Amino acid sequence: MDNIRERILSLAPEATFEESQILTAMIPSDKFREVTLHLKNDKDMQFDYLQDLIGMDWGETLGVVYRLFSTSNNQCAVVLKTSTADRENPQLFSVSDLWDSANLYEREVYDFFGINFINHPGMRRLFLRSNWEGYPLRKDYNMDSNHLTMENQTIEEMETATTLNLTSEGLVNSSFQLFGEKEYVVNIGPQHPATHGVLHLRVSLDGETVKKIDPHFGYIHRGVEKMCEGYTYPQILHLTDRLDYLSGTMNRHAVCLCVEKALQLEIPERAQYVRTMLDELTRIASHLLGWGCMCMDMGSITAFVYGMRDREKIMDIFEETGGGRLMCNYSVIGGLSKDIHPNFLKRIREFIPYMRKMLKEYHTLFTENPIARGRMEGVGYLTREQAISYGVTGPSGRASGWSNDVRKIEPYAAYDKINFKEMLRTEGGTFDRYMIRLDEILESLKILEQLADGIPEGDYRAKTKAIIKLPEGDFFQRVENARGDFGVYISSKGDKSPYRVKFRSPCMTLASALDPITRGEKIADLIMIGGSLDYVIPCIDR
Amino acid sequence: MEVKKIHIPNMKHEDFNDNEYLEKYVEELHKNGTNVIIGKIDDMINWGRSNSVWPLLFATSCCGIECMCVGAARCDFARFGWEVTRNSPRQADVMFVFGTLVHKMAPVLKRLYDQMAEPKYVIAVGSCAISGGPFKDSYHVIKGINEIIPVDVYVPGCPPRPDAILYGMMQMQRKIKLQEFFKLPEQPVIK
Amino acid sequence: MNESFFLVAFVTAIVLVVGAYWIAKLIAPHSSNAQKGEPYECGIPTRGNSWLPFKVGYYLFAILFLMFDVETVFLFPWAVVMHDLGTNGLIMITFFILILALGLAYAWKKGALEWK
Numbered sequence: 001m002d003n004i005r006e007r008i009l010s011l012a013p014e015a016t017f018e019e020s021q022i023l024t025a026m027i028p029s030d031k032f033r034e035v036t037l038h039l040k041n042d043k044d045m046q047f048d049y050l051q052d053l054i055g056m057d058w059g060e061t062l063g064v065v066y067r068l069f070s071t072s073n074n075q076c077a078v079v080l081k082t083s084t085a086d087r088e089n090p091q092l093f094s095v096s097d098l099w100d101s102a103n104l105y106e107r108e109v110y111d112f113f114g115i116n117f118i119n120h121p122g123m124r125r126l127f128l129r130s131n132w133e134g135y136p137l138r139k140d141y142n143m144d145s146n147h148l149t150m151e152n153q154t155i156e157e158m159e160t161a162t163t164l165n166l167t168s169e170g171l172v173n174s175s176f177q178l179f180g181e182k183e184y185v186v187n188i189g190p191q192h193p194a195t196h197g198v199l200h201l202r203v204s205l206d207g208e209t210v211k212k213i214d215p216h217f218g219y220i221h222r223g224v225e226k227m228c229e230g231y232t233y234p235q236i237l238h239l240t241d242r243l244d245y246l247s248g249t250m251n252r253h254a255v256c257l258c259v260e261k262a263l264q265l266e267i268p269e270r271a272q273y274v275r276t277m278l279d280e281l282t283r284i285a286s287h288l289l290g291w292g293c294m295c296m297d298m299g300s301i302t303a304f305v306y307g308m309r310d311r312e313k314i315m316d317i318f319e320e321t322g323g324g325r326l327m328c329n330y331s332v333i334g335g336l337s338k339d340i341h342p343n344f345l346k347r348i349r350e351f352i353p354y355m356r357k358m359l360k361e362y363h364t365l366f367t368e369n370p371i372a373r374g375r376m377e378g379v380g381y382l383t384r385e386q387a388i389s390y391g392v393t394g395p396s397g398r399a400s401g402w403s404n405d406v407r408k409i410e411p412y413a414a415y416d417k418i419n420f421k422e423m424l425r426t427e428g429g430t431f432d433r434y435m436i437r438l439d440e441i442l443e444s445l446k447i448l449e450q451l452a453d454g455i456p457e458g459d460y461r462a463k464t465k466a467i468i469k470l471p472e473g474d475f476f477q478r479v480e481n482a483r484g485d486f487g488v489y490i491s492s493k494g495d496k497s498p499y500r501v502k503f504r505s506p507c508m509t510l511a512s513a514l515d516p517i518t519r520g521e522k523i524a525d526l527i528m529i530g531g532s533l534d535y536v537i538p539c540i541d542r
Numbered sequence: 543m544e545v546k547k548i549h550i551p552n553m554k555h556e557d558f559n560d561n562e563y564l565e566k567y568v569e570e571l572h573k574n575g576t577n578v579i580i581g582k583i584d585d586m587i588n589w590g591r592s593n594s595v596w597p598l599l600f601a602t603s604c605c606g607i608e609c610m611c612v613g614a615a616r617c618d619f620a621r622f623g624w625e626v627t628r629n630s631p632r633q634a635d636v637m638f639v640f641g642t643l644v645h646k647m648a649p650v651l652k653r654l655y656d657q658m659a660e661p662k663y664v665i666a667v668g669s670c671a672i673s674g675g676p677f678k679d680s681y682h683v684i685k686g687i688n689e690i691i692p693v694d695v696y697v698p699g700c701p702p703r704p705d706a707i708l709y710g711m712m713q714m715q716r717k718i719k720l721q722e723f724f725k726l727p728e729q730p731v732i733k
Numbered sequence: 734m735n736e737s738f739f740l741v742a743f744v745t746a747i748v749l750v751v752g753a754y755w756i757a758k759l760i761a762p763h764s765s766n767a768q769k770g771e772p773y774e775c776g777i778p779t780r781g782n783s784w785l786p787f788k789v790g791y792y793l794f795a796i797l798f799l800m801f802d803v804e805t806v807f808l809f810p811w812a813v814v815m816h817d818l819g820t821n822g823l824i825m826i827t828f829f830i831l832i833l834a835l836g837l838a839y840a841w842k843k844g845a846l847e848w849k
Binding site: 650661 | 766
């Protein structure tokens with residue numbers, strides 16, 4: 001750690017450090033590029049995973065917070081901050097050539113704060129329409145400034161991008177078209193049965209072969225982060241379920257853990273065990289739906305119906321204990337909102353052997369099918385280096401050989417008290433991503449078995465004040481979502497509402513990896529690859 | 543004219559919650575000059591029409607999962623004849639709007655609604671589609687799809703249970719059965 | 734007998750088709766707006782021209798399918814009168830299938846069945 005501190009100081013002597021659990025450095029913007037280049041390329045440290053890139057409005061300055069991790073050494077983590085005082089025309093250096101995931105993250109920061117990034121390959125807004133006025137997450141944004149317009153989006157709106165390059169004459173801003181005149185561009189989505197939500201893909205085709213994909217997001221952008229700045233901490237919890245609705249319990253768990261960490265609140269063990277069990281049940285439900293939808297995209301509606309049938313059993317368990325099927329609304333800050341139902345454990349114990357039997361059926365029905373194998377094998381490869389550079393976490397990253405399970409790296413709740421294996425595969429193709437989800441269901445069943453026998457008695461909720469105010473500072477918590485590394489960043493100034501909330505979306509990186517995987521494949525394979533990556537669009541759009 | 547009891551095979555007339563709505567609907571149509579004498583042929587045609595309505599799925603967010611549950615085996619909308627979900631608006635009769643509508647998606651929704659062929663109906667499912675839902679404070683969310691297109695049935699909930707969505711579908715069937723076949727149905731007025 | 738049968742079939746075909754169109758035109762509701770005339774592409778307006786030169790692979794697949802479909806059509810009448818034609822007919826049809834099978838083998842070898 002001190003090693004990193006010294007290296008940063010040697011490259012940027014004006015850097016200042018903050019007191020925090022992770023080494024946090026504020027680096028002036030002119031030296032920032034050198035520091036990041038060094039941290040990425042250094043042989044000992046090799047910070048190759050950019051976990052999150054968070055835009056901030058600090059009142060007088062606008063800036064960005066970068067969270068960097070090293071995949072070879074899990075203890076190596078650093079948070080870099082940089083800022084610019086120019087609010088009219090803010091500009092910072094881009095890091096999208098070092099980490100591919102920064103491409104979309106920087107576009108998001110441009111969309112919300114207006115910061116233009118120098119040397120970014122194609123800067124344009126990410127979620128809002130190109131003719132949107134103003135930058136919503138700035139503190140001086142007027143909420144009524146944009147009214148509804150029913151005009152369809154024009155081709156120039158959708159295809160123009162700009163780059164800001166540093167040449168010998170200074171900064172030059174030029175715009176270009178993303179697709180050529182003669183290219184055959186087709187819209188897949190937003191209203192499409194196979195895009196897993198409202199994802200708009202503009203695909204340039206050459207016959208059946210895909211030449212280039214340009215994803216457009218924002219068709220379900222609900223402005224959750226801006227809304228959170230006006231709500232109290234318990235009110236934020238209601239929005240978190242609706243982000244990635246298939247792992248709603250896990251998202252809620254992440255926000256609760258972040259707030260509890262900031263308040264330094266001890267959660268009773270009983271609450272931790274039950275939260276972990278609900279997380280694993282949600283994971284099984286999400287993988288069942290992901291499996292069913294992927295098979296339905298291939299044409300097998302039977303598999304979809306089987307997956308949903310078993311998912312209904314999990315929905316019954318949620319409904320009995322929590323009150324809701326999809327939105328369980330069960331974890332609160334401090335623990336659980338009410339104690340578990342007396343039937344909870346009995347139902348789980350009945351479910352585990354039933355699901356094991358059903359998994360064997362799924363393998364016989366679908367995995368052995370030669371048509372399914374023919375469609376999935378040999379298609380859609382993502383190498384380990386690409387997965388790390390694009391930030392593809394979760395089962396898709398593990399199918400490419402990257403060991404990124406947050407439950408193992410930074411155990412939370414009851415995960416350090418149980419034994420489970422992290423499923424890893426090496427090839428990184430569509431078939432591997434398919435198989436890894438079914439294997440993970442088996443592991444989750446093992447986790448449930450271990451936890452069901454050992455729930456301690458006691459309180460289910462710790463006492464908190466009526467009005468929750470977090471101390472000043474930045475707090476972060478990572479959780480293993482069904483789709484990957486879900487992070488919550490809360491920056492607080494001591495009030496009862498947060499100053500800034502950012503949710504690190506695992507699905508955004510999955511959707512950004514769609515372009516490199518699918519170049520050269522056919523359209524039918526595009527649908528399969530999208531199904532195997534299993535992204536959920538409201539998680540991207542927030 | 544008294545509204546004859548509309549018969550839906552799965553539920554009794556008394557079990558529906560708002561039968562006054564149907565009676566008021568008929569009065570309104572009468573006042574505007576529409577003749578609502580339903581003959582035997584209209585009855586037969588309406589029976590066929592209400593039992594084979596093809597939905598256009600427009601699932602944007604969380605309610606879309608409950609839509610999948612309605613289509614799956616436990617609560618099955620194929621029992622009602624609504625199973626064939628068409629993805630092209632030209633082949634669809636009813637548009638289910640599941641989920642939040644945002645400013646960027648609004649022109650897409652309007653375009654799809656315009657491309658549907660008459661007679662067409664809209665069912666708004668979920669509180670986001672009815673009034674903006676939990677997101678009504680946002681800068682990018684439309685507070686209810688009835689600001690853009692006329693809606694026939696509203697199904698509240700966040701998300702509504704699949705059984706609630708089926709109840710909404712049955713109300714839609716009753717509304718279809720009231721309509722005279724050889725004229726276009728009255729489109730509700732957007733205020 | 735044959736001529737009048739042909740005439741009757743022809744006239745019935747025309748009457749049924751034209752009748753169906755005419756009745757539909759009379760009783761169907763009419764309502765049109767600008768959007769209904771536009772192509773459907775998931776709700777977004779289309780881009781560019783649709784009359785583009787397209788990849789010749791599609792043509793190849795279509796032609797191969799057509800040939801083998803026509804071969805099947807020729808096999809049906811032989812199958813109906815198979816017994817009357819006897820061994821002679823069997824030898825002739827075998828030659829016919831053999832020529833087409835040679836064509837299929839050539840296409841397979843040349844890679845026309847793969848999508849390039």
